[in-house]
Amino acid sequence: xxxxxxxxFEVHQRDGRSRLATLHTPRGPVATPTFMPVxxxxxxxxxxxxxxxxxxxxxxxxxxxxxxxxxxxEVVRALGGLHGFSRWPRAMLTxxxxxxxxxxxxxxxxxDDGVSFRSHIDGAMKRLTPEESVRIQATLGxxxxxxxxxxxxxxxxxxxxxxxxxxxxxxxxxxLKTPRGERQALFGIVQGGVHEDLRLRHLEEIxxxxxxxxxxxGLSVGEKVEDMHRILDxxxxxxxxxxxxxxxxxxxxRDLLVGSLAGxxxxxxxxxxxxxxxxxxxTWTGRVNIKQARNRLDDGPLDPRCxxxxxxxxxxxxxxxxxxxxxxxxxxxxARVMSLHNVHFLGSLMKAMRGAIAQGRAESFVRETLRAxxxxxxxxxxxxx
RNA sequence: GUGACGAUGGUCCAACGGCAGGACGCCUGGUUGUGCCCCAGGAAGUGGGGGUUCAAGUCCCCCUCGCCACC
Numbered sequence: 001x002x003x004x005x006x007x008x009f010e011v012h013q014r015d016g017r018s019r020l021a022t023l024h025t026p027r028g029p030v031a032t033p034t035f036m037p038v039x040x041x042x043x044x045x046x047x048x049x050x051x052x053x054x055x056x057x058x059x060x061x062x063x064x065x066x067x068x069x070x071x072x073x074e075v076v077r078a079l080g081g082l083h084g085f086s087r088w089p090r091a092m093l094t095x096x097x098x099x100x101x102x103x104x105x106x107x108x109x110x111x112d113d114g115v116s117f118r119s120h121i122d123g124a125m126k127r128l129t130p131e132e133s134v135r136i137q138a139t140l141g142x143x144x145x146x147x148x149x150x151x152x153x154x155x156x157x158x159x160x161x162x163x164x165x166x167x168x169x170x171x172x173x174x175x176l177k178t179p180r181g182e183r184q185a186l187f188g189i190v191q192g193g194v195h196e197d198l199r200l201r202h203l204e205e206i207x208x209x210x211x212x213x214x215x216x217x218g219l220s221v222g223e224k225v226e227d228m229h230r231i232l233d234x235x236x237x238x239x240x241x242x243x244x245x246x247x248x249x250x251x252x253x254r255d256l257l258v259g260s261l262a263g264x265x266x267x268x269x270x271x272x273x274x275x276x277x278x279x280x281x282x283t284w285t286g287r288v289n290i291k292q293a294r295n296r297l298d299d300g301p302l303d304p305r306c307x308x309x310x311x312x313x314x315x316x317x318x319x320x321x322x323x324x325x326x327x328x329x330x331x332x333x334x335a336r337v338m339s340l341h342n343v344h345f346l347g348s349l350m351k352a353m354r355g356a357i358a359q360g361r362a363e364s365f366v367r368e369t370l371r372a373x374x375x376x377x378x379x380x381x382x383x384x385x
Numbered sequence: 386g387u388g389a390c391g392a393u394g395g396u397c398c399a400a401c402g403g404c405a406g407g408a409c410g411c412c413u414g415g416u417u418g419u420g421c422c423c424c425a426g427g428a429a430g431u432g433g434g435g436g437u438u439c440a441a442g443u444c445c446c447c448c449u450c451g452c453c454a455c456c
Binding site for chain 2: 063121
């Protein structure tokens, strides 16, 4: 079920709390659980749209805040909307700017009506409200818009989190009342920090509203990973069954698996692209720091188990020794190959997770994969399915 | 040959006669709704020999090497 025309969420199979589903969008189906690469300003950094397509990504994320400031939503619309602008033919989700309200804390003043802040680009004063965020996202032309929310930091006191919840609920209602694009879905966002009671209370409020999907926000914002897993274990399976569940800003291979096991359908994170640019590759046997001296003469691929174009391409693999050389020499190709690998890897990881759910062995797949990655195996086991 | 100047981690440079620092490079980590091509930590040094001094990278002498100028 989904509310907006052109969208449909179809759960095919369940295994414990995890779900194998299809998110049908006006721009094609997306198999879930899925990972959405982040393309903040209209590009998944370092990669062409063709390359991202080849990683099997069904949906990518763009950012309202950044595109609004530069080049401006009207420019994007004039150049074909976000899809034509960036030459991305598949589904696209836009973040609302809520996270930037949090990450730009030093430059902002927040009130019940909205947020005022200085542009990080030219210092100009700007104002963002729930209505304005929806209008901008409508102009950008994304397939899925997010409500403007208040996202407190991981160490915020309980009363600050409760205030953020009240504000996020009020803003959610205002977003729903604001006209958006034709066939543009809108997702609500649940706050509540690492407090289970607050999470459940806010989930109830947001789930009661006619959103096409529900997201968990305010996680992966500095809290302990165990706290995030605890909240996932307590909250994810209580999110609406018939709508997509989106865990914002996550994450590591381990968090994607743990989240999928807890019942999450969608993830996004800068980690594969950012870490790639900083020399870290994600592999089936754990993280690889390509900068390490041990890779100097290594003629093996980043990941022997990977079937991607970097490890097993037509022209042969990129060796670790070559990638280390490119990285240390600050060659652009290092960032490109590492990014392509990491995005492809997370795509493969989610594909394998979907396969495991289909076979009813999600939990053992996660346990074995985490062990091979040496990422720990304290999987949040479902207590009642 | 004569004279001037110089010699400090791998490299390029700092340091009043008073705890030898920095940049780059190197090594090791980190990065979770992108203000991140970034951040943190670490290893590594006074050309050689004598002298003055409580104390010398620093002042004096000799050697070696470099560099410049002039025969």
